[in-house]
Amino acid sequence: MLKDVIAVTVLDNYELDLRFEDGVRGAVDVASLVSFTGVFAPLQSRDYFRSVRVDRELGTICWPNGADLDPDVLYSLVSGEPILLAEAEAMAVA
16 A cells, blocks of 8 residues: 655644545544554643654654654545555565
8 A cells, every 4th residue: 555645734633634645635533543652642732743744754644752653554544445464464574
């Protein structure tokens, strides 16, 4: 799958509007994806959450402390396309 995130806009609550390189666009609720512990703990602060940016090298979103989210998971949530098991296995082996 591997579609890069090319734009991110912070919405209400802990939602982000994401745009992917193929034009797919939609909202993702980050609070439903992560528990705000460990590397994600700073995201509890709304100001810190708003510091999200696109890391063009990684093709995903990240925060200043290095926290990031898998672009395949984000794409699957936005597009409704499942992550294929063969792709997931190939990524685990690489």
